[in-house]
Amino acid sequence: MTIFSDFPLHKSILQAIYDMGFEEPSPIQAACIPKVLEGGDLIGQAQTGTGKTAAFGIPLIEKVTPGNRVQAIVLTPTRELAIQVAGELLRISKYKKVRTLPIYGGQSIGHQIRALRQGVQVVVGTPGRVLDHLRRKTLKLDHVHTLVLDEADEMLDMGFIDDIETIINHLPEDRQTLLFSATMPPEIKRLATRYMKQPQTIAVSREEVTAPLIEQVYYKVFERNKVETLCRILDSEDVELGIIFCRTKRGVDELTEVLQARGYLADGLHGDLSQAQRDKVMNAFREGSIELLIATDVAARGIDVGNVSHVINYDIPQDSESYVHRIGRTGRAGRKGIAMTLVTPREMRQMMFIQKQTKAQLICRNVPSLEEVAERKQEQLREQLVNLLESDGVADMYLKVANSLIAQYPAEKIAAAALHLAFHTEIGETDDTDAYNFGETGAAKGMVRFFLNVGRNVNVRPQDLVREISESVGIPGKAVGRIDIFENFTFVEVPEDVAPFVYESLRQTRINGRRINLEPAKPRAKRS
Numbered sequence: 001m002t003i004f005s006d007f008p009l010h011k012s013i014l015q016a017i018y019d020m021g022f023e024e025p026s027p028i029q030a031a032c033i034p035k036v037l038e039g040g041d042l043i044g045q046a047q048t049g050t051g052k053t054a055a056f057g058i059p060l061i062e063k064v065t066p067g068n069r070v071q072a073i074v075l076t077p078t079r080e081l082a083i084q085v086a087g088e089l090l091r092i093s094k095y096k097k098v099r100t101l102p103i104y105g106g107q108s109i110g111h112q113i114r115a116l117r118q119g120v121q122v123v124v125g126t127p128g129r130v131l132d133h134l135r136r137k138t139l140k141l142d143h144v145h146t147l148v149l150d151e152a153d154e155m156l157d158m159g160f161i162d163d164i165e166t167i168i169n170h171l172p173e174d175r176q177t178l179l180f181s182a183t184m185p186p187e188i189k190r191l192a193t194r195y196m197k198q199p200q201t202i203a204v205s206r207e208e209v210t211a212p213l214i215e216q217v218y219y220k221v222f223e224r225n226k227v228e229t230l231c232r233i234l235d236s237e238d239v240e241l242g243i244i245f246c247r248t249k250r251g252v253d254e255l256t257e258v259l260q261a262r263g264y265l266a267d268g269l270h271g272d273l274s275q276a277q278r279d280k281v282m283n284a285f286r287e288g289s290i291e292l293l294i295a296t297d298v299a300a301r302g303i304d305v306g307n308v309s310h311v312i313n314y315d316i317p318q319d320s321e322s323y324v325h326r327i328g329r330t331g332r333a334g335r336k337g338i339a340m341t342l343v344t345p346r347e348m349r350q351m352m353f354i355q356k357q358t359k360a361q362l363i364c365r366n367v368p369s370l371e372e373v374a375e376r377k378q379e380q381l382r383e384q385l386v387n388l389l390e391s392d393g394v395a396d397m398y399l400k401v402a403n404s405l406i407a408q409y410p411a412e413k414i415a416a417a418a419l420h421l422a423f424h425t426e427i428g429e430t431d432d433t434d435a436y437n438f439g440e441t442g443a444a445k446g447m448v449r450f451f452l453n454v455g456r457n458v459n460v461r462p463q464d465l466v467r468e469i470s471e472s473v474g475i476p477g478k479a480v481g482r483i484d485i486f487e488n489f490t491f492v493e494v495p496e497d498v499a500p501f502v503y504e505s506l507r508q509t510r511i512n513g514r515r516i517n518l519e520p521a522k523p524r525a526k527r528s
């Protein structure tokens, strides 16, 4: 067995690796770290989630020397990946003075120029923005000794080849070039023969391209039943974090809307979103305030979020490379995961083709029946109940009601009735609250009104509010009263008797990960 201290690495690097919690090098790391340290060009291929970033990152940081010039540049296909890779390099260089800067489109170029001017040794960037800096002469690459192309095949696919070639032309001839990806289609060879010097290829387990800890299943569905099938799967599975892939950006938007309307904590990620939006979504997903990330292929290349339990191909991937990278968002760093693909009859051949190419073991599963979904929901409900009972978190208000009921009815009937209510009002029943008729009138008789300010640019949907309120207050959606949304302006009207309670809960509530600013409505002049 190899251990990290077998490699000629400085103790500051070893300490940082230790801090990162890596116990032993993964196979691709064991093979690549000494080779990269020696010098020489290298093509590294290993399954998704097996630590390719550190395989080049560790020796790269080791080789950086003091100074103000850029010594190494890593190119990645997406902004998210640039940020993530820069983050990993930062952790590796925790005890070594190395300045690493991610540069990518969508971020203020002025900020990047200022940062570059202060002198950085490692740049991680997307080809477009790097080129932009080269043209403005705000980035000089004539002292670069190491070039890394992470997800090289994807960059070629995205049409970055010209940009990459131009960037390469700015680099010294006698540099080390490293190329990493889980998949290496033949076109990569051309790039390699042109720009690399007798590259060594290090491929870990070529036999099976997909990561071994990912269980792979598919469901046969008709196109028109896809949404319903997806929801049943989501409802019958224990999804910690899930990534759902769609073919197009529009598909992502549409599915996001559908899932959000059904009350799932879901959000979409694709290239048409602004950088700020993309960052927001990724952060929310990383911290778990969004449980389902709906994305196109590009958005997810190389992305490393630890506890993704499920990857669902809502639309079947176009080719086996895409399949490998998509499902590789789960089952990372020794964890288990499950990958599911929805397959319509006309896509069956494509599924079989992918299976053959990836040599994967794919199992056909039956779509969960409504009974199975109901069973699962009951289980979840039971768990929630037990948790609440154990934590003594039942509010006095309910105890009062329970006490008065118990005088009249048997306890198990009351409990069952309460469950029935809770069970059937989980989501749904929201249509009638979807009112946009913001009026000048004050609250209706017997009702109290609150104004909500959920922050700018946060799209509050009536359904979300109804769900939040009924979940936190424990009253069914219908009893909430009215929720009106008027652009940034939202109010909730609730029955007087529960108002203080709703008010308190709403203050604790978060929507899309944000706390709500809440204000009781000021008395208005009554309309005559």
Ligand SMILES: Nc1ncnc2c1ncn2[C@@H]1O[C@H](COP(=O)(O)OP(=O)(O)OP(=O)(O)O)[C@@H](O)[C@H]1O
Residues within 6 Å of the ligand: 021, 022, 023, 024, 025, 026, 029, 046, 047, 048, 049, 050, 051, 052, 053, 054, 181, 182, 301, 302, 303, 304, 306, 328, 329, 332, 333
């Ligand atoms: N030696 C190690 N021990 C434990 N965890 C590790 C080790 N090396 C890397 N990891 C962790 O494994 C995860 C996956 O690593 P990484 O993102 O580098 O995978 P990858 O091979 O680049 O995957 P992909 O093909 O999807 O880009 C990361 O969270 C990383 O911190």
Ligand SMILES: [Mg+2]
Residues within 6 Å of the ligand: 052, 053, 150, 302
């Ligand atoms: Mg990677």
